[in-house]
Amino acid sequence: MTISQKPSAPLVVVVGATGTQGGSVIKALIESDKPYRLRDLTRDTSKPAARKLVDQGIEMVGVTIGTDNAEKVHQAFEGANIAFVSAYTGEIDDGILMINAAKAAKIDLLIWSGLMSVTEASGGKYTHVDHFDGKALVTAHGRQSGVPFIDVQAGAYASNYNSAQAPRKRGDSSYELAFPCSPETLLPVIDMVSDYGLFVREAIESPAFGGGSEIFACSELLSVADMSKQLSEITGKKVAFHQISDDEYVATLPEMLPEPIKIEFLETMKYLNEFGCPCLLFEPCLCRLLITMCNS
Ligand SMILES: NC(=O)c1ccc[n+]([C@@H]2O[C@H](COP(=O)([O-])OP(=O)(O)OC[C@H]3O[C@@H](n4cnc5c(N)ncnc54)[C@H](OP(=O)(O)O)[C@@H]3O)[C@@H](O)[C@H]2O)c1
Structure with a gap:
């Protein structure tokens, strides 16, 4: 200190x-x-x-x-x-x-x-x-x-995935992580x-x-499919990934979000799906290991 x-x-x-x-x-x-x-x-x-x-x-x-x-x-x-x-x-x-x-x-x-x-x-x-x-x-x-x-x-803040973009509960007590992108789409999570x-x-x-x-x-480039698997392991609950349409995705976002912000979320996901995550993992001599979803 x-x-x-x-x-x-x-x-x-x-x-x-x-x-x-x-x-x-x-x-x-x-x-x-x-x-x-x-x-x-x-x-x-x-x-x-x-x-x-x-x-x-x-x-x-x-x-x-x-x-x-x-x-x-x-x-x-x-x-x-x-x-x-x-x-x-x-x-x-x-x-x-x-x-x-x-x-x-x-x-x-x-x-x-x-x-x-x-x-x-x-x-x-x-x-x-x-x-x-x-x-x-x-x-x-x-x-x-x-x-x-x-x-x-x-x-992307890891906290996004237990707030605005958290998996949604389905009728059968399982959860789904649903985005308008392929399961391989990588998200840069920190x-x-x-x-x-x-x-x-x-x-x-x-x-x-x-x-x-x-x-x-x-901290990591995590595919949305792997993210759902890790969320399953961390929470002990079944979390599956589903690719959904643009309209379905916008409808899943919290109602309180203004419409232009919902469109921003949608276009960000579509950009990552089509163009890929633009960053390389940075491997500096940080003073400790970074926190990832599965070691948090
Ligand atoms: N969520 C994501 O995945 C993500 C990813 C990358 C980047 N971002 C970006 O992160 C940004 C938000 O940063 P954050 O999470 O640190 O926000 P935050 O937790 O809401 O903090 C905002 C800080 O800014 C200060 N502030 C706000 N307006 C101010 C003003 N007019 N004058 C002086 N200080 C002011 C606040 O201080 P006081 O309240 O004490 O005045 C507070 O400390 C957004 O721009 C977003 O685009 C988000």
């Missing part, structure tokens, strides 16, 4: 430490044997998750990221050596604002949680995956900003809370990386 208060330790600004991605980054940096000063930006410094970070020795700065609050956002990056910016929404303008603030603060390294453009990767076939395409625009801005910039892309931060820490600490690098953070 090395949160330093010494001015000689690099100051890392983390955006979103009260959330999943930023929280994982904070955890990994605290566990590093290198000393860091840590600052989190949050909209509400009084919320329990923020108080918990303060108790650990993390500086909390209350600021709402937004183009109508640009001056405060710039101030929040002042003095930083490194910044990790999680993509908390699909807000392109906020991402660009944070890159500009990091540049004005003359930071040495900016790590951004981006995603690829599905429109581009599919040759214009799937054009509704806005939360990927928007992040790719921010990545492009970061790359040409002149700030040393590393894109650490997150795979236990975000425990493992994403390890990749960001590697990006900061390993000389193998530097400005211009791209890292794909996932």
